[in-house]
Amino acid sequence: MLEIKNLHVEVEGQPILNGIDLTVPKGEVHAIMGPNGSGKSTLSYVIAGKDDYDITKGDILWNGESILEMDPAERVAAGVFLAFQYPIEIPGVATMTFLRTAINSVRKARDEEELSIPDMMKLIQSQAKQLAVKPEMLKRGLNVGFSGGEKKRMEILQMALLNPGMCILDETDSGLDIDALRIVSEGVNALRGPDRSMLVITHYQRLLNYIVPDKVHVMSDGKIVKTGGKELALELEESGYAEYDEDAA
Amino acid sequence: MAAVKETVEQVKDIDVDKYKYGFTTDIEMVKAPKGLNEDIVRFISEKKEEPAWMLEWRLDAFERWKTMAEPEWANLTYKKPDFQDLYYYAAPKSTEGPKSLDEVDPELLETYAKLGIPLKEQAVLAGVEGARVAIDAVFDSVSVVTTFKDELAKAGVIFCSISEAMREHPELIQKYLGTVVPKSDNFYATLNSAVFSDGSFVYIPPGVRCPMELSTYFRINEENTGQFERTLIIADKGSYVSYLEGCTAPMRDENQLHAAVVELIALDDAEIKYSTVQNWYPGDKDGKGGVFNFVTKRGDCRGKNSKISWTQVETGSAITWKYPSCILRGDNSQGEFYSIAISNGMQQVDSGTKMVHLGKNTSSRIISKGISAGKSSNTYRGLVSAHRKASQARNFTQCDSLLIGDLCSAHTVPYIEAKNSSATFEHEATTSKISDDQMFYAQARGLNEEEAVALIVNGFAREVIQQLPMEFMAETQKLIGISLEGSVG
Numbered sequence A: 001m002l003e004i005k006n007l008h009v010e011v012e013g014q015p016i017l018n019g020i021d022l023t024v025p026k027g028e029v030h031a032i033m034g035p036n037g038s039g040k041s042t043l044s045y046v047i048a049g050k051d052d053y054d055i056t057k058g059d060i061l062w063n064g065e066s067i068l069e070m071d072p073a074e075r076v077a078a079g080v081f082l083a084f085q086y087p088i089e090i091p092g093v094a095t096m097t098f099l100r101t102a103i104n105s106v107r108k109a110r111d112e113e114e115l116s117i118p119d120m121m122k123l124i125q126s127q128a129k130q131l132a133v134k135p136e137m138l139k140r141g142l143n144v145g146f147s148g149g150e151k152k153r154m155e156i157l158q159m160a161l162l163n164p165g166m167c168i169l170d171e172t173d174s175g176l177d178i179d180a181l182r183i184v185s186e187g188v189n190a191l192r193g194p195d196r197s198m199l200v201i202t203h204y205q206r207l208l209n210y211i212v213p214d215k216v217h218v219m220s221d222g223k224i225v226k227t228g229g230k231e232l233a234l235e236l237e238e239s240g241y242a243e244y245d246e247d248a249a
Numbered sequence B: 001m002a003a004v005k006e007t008v009e010q011v012k013d014i015d016v017d018k019y020k021y022g023f024t025t026d027i028e029m030v031k032a033p034k035g036l037n038e039d040i041v042r043f044i045s046e047k048k049e050e051p052a053w054m055l056e057w058r059l060d061a062f063e064r065w066k067t068m069a070e071p072e073w074a075n076l077t078y079k080k081p082d083f084q085d086l087y088y089y090a091a092p093k094s095t096e097g098p099k100s101l102d103e104v105d106p107e108l109l110e111t112y113a114k115l116g117i118p119l120k121e122q123a124v125l126a127g128v129e130g131a132r133v134a135i136d137a138v139f140d141s142v143s144v145v146t147t148f149k150d151e152l153a154k155a156g157v158i159f160c161s162i163s164e165a166m167r168e169h170p171e172l173i174q175k176y177l178g179t180v181v182p183k184s185d186n187f188y189a190t191l192n193s194a195v196f197s198d199g200s201f202v203y204i205p206p207g208v209r210c211p212m213e214l215s216t217y218f219r220i221n222e223e224n225t226g227q228f229e230r231t232l233i234i235a236d237k238g239s240y241v242s243y244l245e246g247c248t249a250p251m252r253d254e255n256q257l258h259a260a261v262v263e264l265i266a267l268d269d270a271e272i273k274y275s276t277v278q279n280w281y282p283g284d285k286d287g288k289g290g291v292f293n294f295v296t297k298r299g300d301c302r303g304k305n306s307k308i309s310w311t312q313v314e315t316g317s318a319i320t321w322k323y324p325s326c327i328l329r330g331d332n333s334q335g336e337f338y339s340i341a342i343s344n345g346m347q348q349v350d351s352g353t354k355m356v357h358l359g360k361n362t363s364s365r366i367i368s369k370g371i372s373a374g375k376s377s378n379t380y381r382g383l384v385s386a387h388r389k390a391s392q393a394r395n396f397t398q399c400d401s402l403l404i405g406d407l408c409s410a411h412t413v414p415y416i417e418a419k420n421s422s423a424t425f426e427h428e429a430t431t432s433k434i435s436d437d438q439m440f441y442a443q444a445r446g447l448n449e450e451e452a453v454a455l456i457v458n459g460f461a462r463e464v465i466q467q468l469p470m471e472f473m474a475e476t477q478k479l480i481g482i483s484l485e486g487s488v489g
């Protein structure tokens, strides 16, 4: 269970998150929607442990324990995984090498046995196949020259391989073509289960037709301004954010 | 690459004792008295039972050296060594004339074990097929183990210590020694010419592809011993050889001077590939101790269609002054320089290459990857020149610097001299920092800071790592992790 309690976050003295309260119980999938610049990515980075942010108030608990003192690697080892809105390129590092290093680092941190190279290759290749990630891509530099959609699929591949209990997906659907959207959604749905929670950030109701959420939250100006069921996404599609956004209204 | 995983583990293993090769072997030494004068030069020559002409050669170099001054143009700041406070000859006592491995001091073998050498060598020494790397191990000044000579001899390859070559193949030594790096080339090379202790000699006869990689491990061991290796490699017409040089040194407080000379000669249609991994003691975090490495390496593409490739991985030494170069004398000859230079802590590196185009239609390629961390300074200095007669000379230079942290510096000093209007020289240079975004991304996938740095830097240097022979790839990837230890956080 992920609990965000009265979270206030600033960047260089500028408030960005203004008291977020949000709980994602074990096994549930929650969606966050909201206008550009409302703080969705900021929230996801803060949960993942990026250190450019000042947390001035509040707390983030994962399974009842604060994760604020943990570094990003410890958080992912504890099970909190973020699929980036804008995945980062690491030139010269073969994707396969990166995946293998990541898997064994996380396994080691979890006191699990490291995987042998053949087991590792089998695991990576079968997961890659499910997400229609071509074997050639695994040989290329991580994310280097990948198309927007390929990058997003690579994020979900990493998510599947690192076996998190909490999946945060920041606009994973942006940049995906129709087939890729279906493939990625199927991949995400395959990961749904009673022990896994998800927080899905999106601008489009369409994604939520595939990944049907238990709850939808609307974020505006660094706050959760409304929470509802999956039908809330449909309403937003109709009426936009005008009623929630002081500046736009 | 599996080695990246190893890198990552290696990085973790290193905790308190950061420089794991920092130990001194206790073997009785035979030393010449401290200081440098004509008598010392004579002593060295006599110890090595050299012919009279060799002694004359050394004495001549010594006379010239006395009139020379230490160069000051490099971007380096250090306390100049007191040349009268060094030993110029030290030989492990027990090794005066070992005939086989059994006769080698077990402690010496243990030293190699600690250096991680035996993995391959054990296999080699046990005669395992497919693990054939010949080693001419240099322990301080005298070659103590020379393996596989017989097999190489079958191919007609000569691979031995240079002192042995002087006795067994004087005609080759007289013909080639000092023809690439002349006796009075520069301060350090001249000093080397006067007092060089030992080193490797390789001769590949015409048309022969050397049946194995030739490998030398250098090791500095005795306190205050200046190290003056001399290496001479000749690839006769149509031959090929790949030579590996790897080095580690024990930890100590006093700076150690190292001034090697390496001469390569490629005749018509011959190719020499020379790879170095250097990880000598860089000094402690305050810059105390560490090796001073002033080395002159030069290759002469003497014949037409010849090729010489230098690949170097420089991670160690307190001071590095090193410019492996190619003289492209033969028509259609090619020179290459691939370099990774890592500096951390208080290390200072001034390294690069010279590509001197003399023949027609010659080409050269320079790929330099400099990585600076800590408070270190890392300078690439390169010269590309085309002689008046060097029509159609071509060079491509790519010079990338990566900075880790805010206290280090990187400098690029390219010199270009084209005296022939048909020359095409291209130069590209970039300077970048490891980005916070890359670090965060890697960490968000479970890598700790040091794993992330090792991985990103390995990626940055990949183009050069790929040039290394298989044997050195894994070692290099580990070394990159080790040498950047402590550079973040």
Ligand SMILES: Nc1ncnc2c1ncn2[C@@H]1O[C@H](COP(=O)(O)OP(=O)(O)OP(=O)(O)O)[C@@H](O)[C@H]1O
Pocket (backbone or CB within 6 Å): A011, A016, A034, A035, A036, A037, A038, A039, A040, A041, A042, A043, A052, A085
């Ligand atoms: N490092 C930073 N420095 C300054 N301002 C920042 C920084 N990070 C975020 N912001 C600001 O915080 C606000 C929220 O940004 P964020 O990226 O979280 O929005 P978002 O909801 O994810 O938007 P989008 O839907 O466009 O992805 C924006 O106004 C952004 O400019």
Ligand SMILES: [Mg+2]
Pocket (backbone or CB within 6 Å): A040, A041, A042, A085, A170, A171
């Ligand atoms: Mg965003």
